[in-house]
Every structure is written in structure tokens, then in C-alpha cells.
Amino acid sequence: MKILVIWRLLTVGGVNAGWRNRAIYFKKYGITTDFLYSKDLGGMHMIQDIATVYLTNDKKKIKxxxxxxxYDVIIVVDTSKAYQWLEEANYSGPIVVEARTPEIVKLHRNLKGVEKNKPYTFVVPSEYQKRVLSILINQETPIEVIHNGIDPSLFRPIEITSKSDPLLPPDKKIVAYIGRLDVRKNWRLMLKIAKVVSKEREDIQFWVIGGAKSVERDLFEAEWKRLDLTDIVKWYPVIPYHEMPEIYSKVRQSGGCTLATTLAESFGNTFIEAMACGVPVVAPNVSSIPEIVEHGKTGYLFRENHVRGAVEQIYKIVDHPENYQSLSTLSTERVENMFQLSHCAERYIEILKEVKRADEK
Structure with a gap:
């Protein structure tokens, strides 16, 4: 079987991380995955070594x-232009639509034109996203919830022996913010949290991982400096995907955690990556996050946009080393039970086979 995944943005993010993992797994079952993107935002290194990647906006090339x-099946991920491209190419094969955008207004825009190419099914990564999507579509088309899966041979607790950057500072707990620097990821709240911590503690350091090509990179840098946080907040704009297990393991070794301040997530790959490496997560109690992070077991949740609440949850982790091993163990166990790549990819393979059989009838 040969499939094509169409998405606009080649980012260093959860959607592409999930598809990288799937493509590797699919190959074991004779399924070849190609990718078509319109714009590279720094994610080419994640995909180019495991699949054929097309990067173009040229309609003739796309046709x-x-x-x-x-292609036996084409999968469209949040790309409204794709429906026009498929029509112009007279593509008559089956389509699966992945709806990943958690904001309903943007999701509605991304689905424009989908009615012309009736999909076999919609795929979403969480029950939350299923509820959002169900508001917008014809209920006759099924919606399948398939979590992003993670490769346990890559993301796992490891002992740190290298002296590569970022280096673990002595006697400091690391709180890592991982991801884009934009409005939805809400980096401004992260800096507010760091500012409060900087006034109260000297044993915590924040790491910002990523953001090299983010739309608000310059705004972040200006605010980071304006708030005089360059000592407590260290920024590493580019960390290759294959080095992330080492980053998480450094956080775990310090007795720290990851911190998310996002306004909404349809899933959130960094949560399962951190947990797979034994790192507790602190995140807002919004959208799909409670489906992934168990409050008090694999991390702690705080009320949306509540600075003090987030600070207190961080302190619960870094100030109680006697509970850290329990949080760490429960985190890895939850990923093994719910988010193993084999569990999640197997269901996707079943759907692809169902789609192909239906198309051949």
C-alpha cells in the first residue's frame, strides 16, 4: 500500500512527530508513506530520513x-487547499481527514471544501478533539479517535553521560518548556511563572526548548530580556528531535518537570514524550490534557492562566523528592499502557486496510 499525507506546515511539533513514528511503523507492514508540505518551519530533519517528502506550493507540481x-489512500491534515488540489488532479481514490486544530474557528476554516471530497472517515487524536469536530461535520461520517503513539526504544529514561548542551547546572531543578513560541502555546504565561519563581527561589532553572522559526520568536526574546529573566530562563531554539530523549532525561535527573502553558491542545506529544522518559508534567487543566496527564499521578494540572497555581504545582514536584520516583514510574507506565506506538499505529493500519477494501468493491 502507498499513502500520501498532506499538511501545510513542516514543523518540529506533535503532528509531524506522530507521523514520523507512524511512517516508520507502517513500513514494517508494507505501507509506504509519502508527505506533501507547503512550507518548512524547521521540521525537515524529522521526516526526510524515513520517507519521501515533497515541499512545494506549485500547483502543477502538486498535480x-x-x-x-x-496512491491507495490520501490523508489530509488540516489543509483546506488540499481539497482543491485533489479535485484539479481528478483524484477519485479514498480520503481520510485528520482534524488536529483545537480552535473551532480555525478548524472550520481548515475543513473548507471537505464536502466535495467525502472522506471515508475522520481521525482525531483525543476525545476532546472528537467533540470539537462533531460540532462542524455531517454526523454520517465516522470519527475515529487514535492517539499519537510513541516509540519506546527512543523515548525512555536514560542515564546521562554526555556533556553536550544544555548542561545541567549544579544544585538546580530544571523546568522545561518545550514547543513553539506563539499565542496558543502561551509563552507569556510561562515567563510570568518564571518571574514569580525567580523572586522566591534560587534552586530552579527554566529551559525553553525550541522556537527557532516561531512566529513570535522576536516578541519572546524582547520580553525575556525586558523581564530580566536571562539568568533563570535559558533558551535553546534548536534541539534536533533525536536529541529530545536526552533533554527529558536531564530534566528527570535534576528532579524537575516539564511545564506547558497552552490555551488548547488536541493532543500534545510533548506530554507523552516527557512521561515516557519518566518526567512529570505540569500543565493547564484544559482541552485534551486531562486525558493524557493524570493529576497527582503523572504530574499536576492547574487552572487555566493561573500563575500562582502553576507555581505551586511545580513546587509540589521539586520540593518532594520522596514522591518523585512514584510520579516518574506512573508516567512511564501510563505511556506503556495507553500511548505505545504499536497500540496506536495498529488501529490506523486497520483503517487503511478497511478504506482500501471499500474502494476496491
């Missing part, structure tokens, strides 16, 4: 890709 490769 040639769609007509000459004879």
Missing part, C-alpha cells in the same frame, strides 16, 4: 505528484 504516484 503531477497526485496523478503519477497512484
Amino acid at each position: 503531477r505528484i497526485l496523478t503519477e504516484n497512484h
